[in-house]
Amino acid sequence: MSLRSLNIPVIDFVGKRKFALIFSAILLIVSIASLGLQGLKFGIDFTGGTLIELGYEKTADLESIRTKLAEAEYKGANVQYFGSDTEVLIQLEPQATSSAKLSSSIIRMLGEGIDVRRVEFVGPKVGEELTNDGGLAMLYALIGILIYVAFRFEYRFALGSIAAIVHDVIITLGVFSILQIEFDLTVLAAILAVIGYSLNDTIVVFDRIRENFLATRHVEPEPIVNEALNQTLSRTIMTSLTTLLVLLALFYLGGEVINSFAGALIVGVIIGTYSSIYVASSMILALGISKEDMLPSEKEKKEIDARP
Amino acid sequence: MNHYAAWKNLLIVFFLFILGLYALPNLYGSDLAIQISGSGNYDVSERDLDKINDTLSDNGVDFKSISLEDKNVLVRFNDSQSQLSSKAILKDSLTRNYVVALNLAPSIPQWLSNLGGKAMSLGLDLRGGVHFLLEVDMNAVTAMAVDRYYNELRAALRKDKLYKKIRKEDNLLFVSFKSEALKNEAKKVIKEDLPDLVVAEGSEQELEIGLEISAAAQADAKNGALKQNITTLRNRVNELGVAEPIIQQQGTERIVVQLPGVQDTARAKEILGAVATIEFRMVDEKNDVQTAIQSGKTPAGSKIYKFKDGRPLLLKSNVITTGENIVDASSSMDENNQPSVSIVLDSSGGRSMLDTTKEFLGYRMAVVFIENQVETVMEDGVAVKKRSKTQDIINAATIQGTFSNRFQITGLDSAREATNLALLLRAGSLSAPVEIIEERTIGPSLGADNIQKGLISVLVGFGLVLIFMAWRYRVFGLVANLALTLNLVTIISILSLIQATLTLPGIAGIVLTVGMAVDANVLIFERIKEEMRSSKNIQKAISSGYEKALLTIADANITTLIASIVLFSFGTGPIKGFAVTLTIGIITSMFTAIIVSRAIINLIYGGKKVEELAI
Numbered sequence: 011m012s013l014r015s016l017n018i019p020v021i022d023f024v025g026k027r028k029f030a031l032i033f034s035a036i037l038l039i040v041s042i043a044s045l046g047l048q049g050l051k052f053g054i055d056f057t058g059g060t061l062i063e064l065g066y067e068k069t070a071d072l073e074s075i076r077t078k079l080a081e082a083e084y085k086g087a088n089v090q091y092f093g094s095d096t097e098v099l100i101q102l103e104p105q106a107t108s109s110a111k112l113s114s115s116i117i118r119m120l121g122e123g124i125d126v127r128r129v130e131f132v133g134p135k136v137g138e139e140l141t142n143d144g145g146l147a148m149l150y151a152l153i154g155i156l157i158y159v160a161f162r163f164e165y166r167f168a169l170g171s172i173a174a175i176v177h178d179v180i181i182t183l184g185v186f187s188i189l190q191i192e193f194d195l196t197v198l199a200a201i202l203a204v205i206g207y208s209l210n211d212t213i214v215v216f217d218r219i220r221e222n223f224l225a226t227r228h229v230e231p232e233p234i235v236n237e238a239l240n241q242t243l244s245r246t247i248m249t250s251l252t253t254l255l256v257l258l259a260l261f262y263l264g265g266e267v268i269n270s271f272a273g274a275l276i277v278g279v280i281i282g283t284y285s286s287i288y289v290a291s292s293m294i295l296a297l298g299i300s301k302e303d304m305l306p307s308e309k310e311k312k313e314i315d316a317r318p
Numbered sequence: 319m320n321h322y323a324a325w326k327n328l329l330i331v332f333f334l335f336i337l338g339l340y341a342l343p344n345l346y347g348s349d350l351a352i353q354i355s356g357s358g359n360y361d362v363s364e365r366d367l368d369k370i371n372d373t374l375s376d377n378g379v380d381f382k383s384i385s386l387e388d389k390n391v392l393v394r395f396n397d398s399q400s401q402l403s404s405k406a407i408l409k410d411s412l413t414r415n416y417v418v419a420l421n422l423a424p425s426i427p428q429w430l431s432n433l434g435g436k437a438m439s440l441g442l443d444l445r446g447g448v449h450f451l452l453e454v455d456m457n458a459v460t461a462m463a464v465d466r467y468y469n470e471l472r473a474a475l476r477k478d479k480l481y482k483k484i485r486k487e488d489n490l491l492f493v494s495f496k497s498e499a500l501k502n503e504a505k506k507v508i509k510e511d512l513p514d515l516v517v518a519e520g521s522e523q524e525l526e527i528g529l530e531i532s533a534a535a536q537a538d539a540k541n542g543a544l545k546q547n548i549t550t551l552r553n554r555v556n557e558l559g560v561a562e563p564i565i566q567q568q569g570t571e572r573i574v575v576q577l578p579g580v581q582d583t584a585r586a587k588e589i590l591g592a593v594a595t596i597e598f599r600m601v602d603e604k605n606d607v608q609t610a611i612q613s614g615k616t617p618a619g620s621k622i623y624k625f626k627d628g629r630p631l632l633l634k635s636n637v638i639t640t641g642e643n644i645v646d647a648s649s650s651m652d653e654n655n656q657p658s659v660s661i662v663l664d665s666s667g668g669r670s671m672l673d674t675t676k677e678f679l680g681y682r683m684a685v686v687f688i689e690n691q692v693e694t695v696m697e698d699g700v701a702v703k704k705r706s707k708t709q710d711i712i713n714a715a716t717i718q719g720t721f722s723n724r725f726q727i728t729g730l731d732s733a734r735e736a737t738n739l740a741l742l743l744r745a746g747s748l749s750a751p752v753e754i755i756e757e758r759t760i761g762p763s764l765g766a767d768n769i770q771k772g773l774i775s776v777l778v779g780f781g782l783v784l785i786f787m788a789w790r791y792r793v794f795g796l797v798a799n800l801a802l803t804l805n806l807v808t809i810i811s812i813l814s815l816i817q818a819t820l821t822l823p824g825i826a827g828i829v830l831t832v833g834m835a836v837d838a839n840v841l842i843f844e845r846i847k848e849e850m851r852s853s854k855n856i857q858k859a860i861s862s863g864y865e866k867a868l869l870t871i872a873d874a875n876i877t878t879l880i881a882s883i884v885l886f887s888f889g890t891g892p893i894k895g896f897a898v899t900l901t902i903g904i905i906t907s908m909f910t911a912i913i914v915s916r917a918i919i920n921l922i923y924g925g926k927k928v929e930e931l932a933i
Contacts, residue, residue, distance in 0.1 A: 063764070128761060129757060130758050131754070133754075136451065147889060151885070196823055210878050241848065242844075256783060257779075272826070
């Protein structure tokens with residue numbers, strides 16, 4: 011039975027994988043280049059420092075705030091509007107004597123009657139720890155996933171899914187680096203959620219590939235993978251769309267704090283959808299997956315036979 | 319086919335009913351309230367409730383209700399004006415055995431709270447408040463322990479004149495001896511009397527040994543300092559009047575302090591981090607301070623101290639009494655309208671004060687304010703801890719008459735300084751300096767904004783998904799929507815039941831779950847569509863659609879679950895809040911998207927002759 015007779019669109023994903031390879035390669039090179047050259051714009055969660063968000067009754071005068079800070083000799087102060095022109099965000103890099111008292115003295119200096127909306131102070135040591143913990147979390151998540159997929163499927167699938175994840179994470183980070191959007195703890199959480207999401211997508215496709223390998227007598231891997239991609243295509247698109255819908259709601263309505271979080275996820279979901287179609291499956295084809303690899307071992311076979 | 323047994327359906331309904339019930343408390347808002355609790359070991363009782371009730375009624379305050387809940391008296395108000403004025407009234411009329419704090423009290427009906435129903439607890443980013451991470455200076459703790467053992471060691475070895483000399487070096491105590499026999503004798507004494515001191519490896523020489531504090535004793539000292547600091551911090555927070563503060567140990571040398579609803583964060587910072595105490599010393603009237611400075615020789619038994627403005631004064635080295643002996647302190651204005659602190663000493667402090675004032679009538683006594691500070695500074699890119707100690711004379715006045723345990727001190731700059739000093743003396747001192755290494759403060763206006771924005775984005779995102787699903791899958795889409803709604807209720811219910819803290823990233827997690835939870839239903843529905851193309855049997859298509867999708871859903875969700883559990887265990891703050899809701903959302907979505915949606919589909923189509931599916 012062919013797909014065409016089932017009214018399922020047949021797109022030759024596998025045949026086009028050369029183009030996808032080139033496309034991915036370009037994205038990766040640009041991302042890595044940007045990460046290497048200008049890096050990420052780390053927020054105070056990782057660099058340490060002080061952040062103050064102030065609410066003014068009328069339009070705030072940024073120049074006078076900058077002058078006052080310069081007069082008081084606070085080094086590396088970044089003053090900007092945040093969301094609207096009555097809200098001001100002041101960011102200070104770690105000072106010679108960086109302490110939690112810094113923010114209090116700045117607020118006192120800027121005068122009375124200002125609404126203090128947010129103050130964040132991260133000591134230098136804490137920033138370092140948060141960076142390490144963040145990196146570790148990413149590493150452990152990848153290892154945990156690798157083990158599970160290798161156990162449930164086969165090592166090539168595990169490598170394929172990890173390739174897709176690394177691809178997605180690098181490109182998402184690349185977008186943050188190119189646009190110089192601030193990278194803080196919530197963005198890190200978003201990147202880790204992208205890992206989960208991208209994997210979810212990839213697993214669904216892999217599941218179908220395995221099922222198709224077992225269900226047909228064909229042995230050529232390319233058409234089988236292509237068929238699986240087509241069968242799961244409408245699901246892939248539907249789920250990406252619903253997820254994107256809620257993310258857009260978060261992006262536009264969730265407020266400034268959640269903005270870059272939603273942005274990271276939007277980029278990640280788009281890239282993740284693309285990678286689960288092209289990157290993961292190309293990878294397992296390149297690694298030479300075959301029908302024999304799918305056949306369950308003797309023990310598993312018995313279990314399958316025992317199923318109703 | 320496609321029929322659930324009645325017990326199965328009932329079980330599902332039962333589960334959903336329970337979950338719905340415990341999500342219910344979140345629909346009720348909260349009242350403005352004042353929470354009165356006992357400080358220290360004192361618990362408030364019915365008697366206090368009556369007293370508070372009378373006080374408020376006497377002052378003509380209009381309040382909604384008053385009740386005793388969990389060892390707290392809660393007074394609920396209709397408007398913030400009567401809430402604030404009542405706080406002032408109660409603060410004045412109640413003694414310091416009570417903590418009076420502004421609070422928001424959930425207005426859940428009695429029957430629901432009897433069942434244990436509670437609303438979700440909101441994180442600081444939603445309700446406003448301060449989060450501090452404090453680090454205890456453990457090097458200082460070790461140094462203090464070394465000092466203590468130094469004295470004990472001397473006392474232990476002095477009896478039989480065993481040692482020649484004892485010196486301190488890098489947290490080690492070096493003891494030298496006149497003979498090998500004395501050394502061995504001393505080692506025996508140390509082993510018996512001071513088992514916490516051990517000979518440091520490679521430090522033993524012919525007539526000298528180096529002693530260090532054993533690892534276990536060091537750990538004990540550090541743990542003790544941490545625990546004592548937590549107690550002191552709790553006292554100070556009680557003095558500040560905060561409802562539902564969190565003061566917790568984190569790791570081996572850090573303390574988390576969370577103060578919901580605190581507005582004056584500058585004051586909170588001053589109070590929490592201060593390691594301050596006072597000492598009383600006699601002024602050395604026999605020697606001249608200028609000569610001492612010029613000659614560079616301080617007379618024996620005296621030390622040079624300075625006033626805040628820099629004026630020097632010679633004080634006796636012997637301390638009359640210190641802040642340790644203070645049992646109560648309160649700030650007030652003295653007869654000249656100067657800020658002052660009234661002090662009550664314990665019996666031993668009172669006795670030595672009485673002896674001193676009797677003996678030195680007409681001489682001057684000085685009050686010295688001592689503050690220890692620790693700060694992390696960057697030196698050549700490396701974080702280094704810098705300690706500083708300030709000792710200022712705040713007052714040196716002639717003793718006019720004898721007194722013992724009750725007196726006043728003056729010479730403070732401002733009323734604010736007097737209040738802070740009185741508070742610190744009352745709450746007790748920190749056993750080791752602490753440093754605030756992380757602060758996250760959310761003002762009340764931003765908190766309210768965050769709640770509103772979070773709520774709107776959940777509703778809009780949720781609504782969009784509902785519309786999209788109904789349009790794409792028709793009847794099945796509506797079933798998926800029902801499942802999705804139940805999933806949202808379930809998440810809220812579980813968050814309320816386990817009293818997890820909901821934060822803004824947590825809301826983002828819920829929104830993301832909404833988007834991803836439909837995935838399970840999409841997988842199932844697409845599979846049913848496929849099955850229908852290959853077979854005419856609609857009932858069979860439904861059942862094999864569910865069955866075949868099941869394994870895929872499980873695989874996909876378990877991998878996401880791995881990622882979110884890793885997030886939970888390694889993340890801090892925002893990451894953790896996100897991971898909690900994501901983890902719960904993934905698990906509950908399996909229940910609602912697979913089991914609940916199947917039950918509904920079965921009820922609609924199961925066992926009937928269906929010509930066409932609306933999918």
